[in-house]
Amino acid sequence: MPEGLATTHDAATHSALQHHFANMEQQREAGALGMWVFLVTEIMFFGGMFLAYTLYRYKYPQAFAAASNHLDLRLGGINTVALIFSSFTMAMAVFYTQVGRRRNSIVCLLLTIVLGLTFLGIKAVEYHDKYTDNLIPGQLIPGHPFNPEVAKPGDTDEHKLHLVPGATVHNVELFYWIYFAMTGMHALHMIIGIGLLTTMTIMAWRGRFGPEYHAPIEISGLYWHFVDIVWIFLFPLLYLLGRHLEGHLG
């Protein structure tokens, strides 16, 4: 990082260089640092919800296992793959901008957006499944209170709620509050991310970026990867913990 106060700009000044930075490298690093500080606040924000999940799962393990097993593992798994793949295409978009291959960079950005939309579409299908199974907690949807049909022993209808001994419907509802709060917040971040990437695609299309200047794409990428990391934790915590108990339920 450049030392001391800058008095003169580089001889060949890039048009995107703001006057309070000594050079493009300093500007790029300052931007990345700012994004990381913002991501710290995001880590604390999601951290609070992960903490709530931890405490209630510790308190009501059976109800959380029963509720978790009702989630669609296949759709959750496909979404995990889509999101990780989108992180890869995002990283490639940054690479292609760094080496000045604009067309490839735009293709990668568009792929990232499409994969993000795929994720949201699948999430919408999952939310709708929960709606038809009356698993939307509380009175979130007027006239559609939380009212799942509880399966009797031997009943294998997967639309019904299969309770484990020790689990109550009330505590299953608690799981679904946490599920909708966390995945809903995550989906909101995805929507914001897709908005950011759409802006980046338009800017790239207009030829605003190149090997010397690509900080906005890199910083949007940091945000996108962060949202991916949140899902890397949400997927096992919400969908997987409790699967090993399925055999004990009958």
Place this chain on the structure above:
Amino acid sequence: MSEHIVHPRVYITIFLALMLGTGLTVVAAFRDFPGPLNAVVALTIAVIKSTLVVLYFMHVRYSSRLIWLVIAAALFWMAILFALTISDYSTRSWLPIN
């Protein structure tokens, strides 16, 4: 310090590692490990996966010490949040109230 350009080969390797981790965590979830080990295995895999994303996709491995410090501070505060809250909730039953 000039900018480091990460080769696509690295990105592909990390992508494949993340896919492998996803597969592993699903397979492990159906095995009945003793005690709380299922949660430990799932979280270990998640931590490894997110570390790979942070170091390579987010370029932290090639970033300045200042960025490392910011991330370390975030994790430290997160540890305080969890440690103090859990120490409260897990010890409430120690005192007989009423």
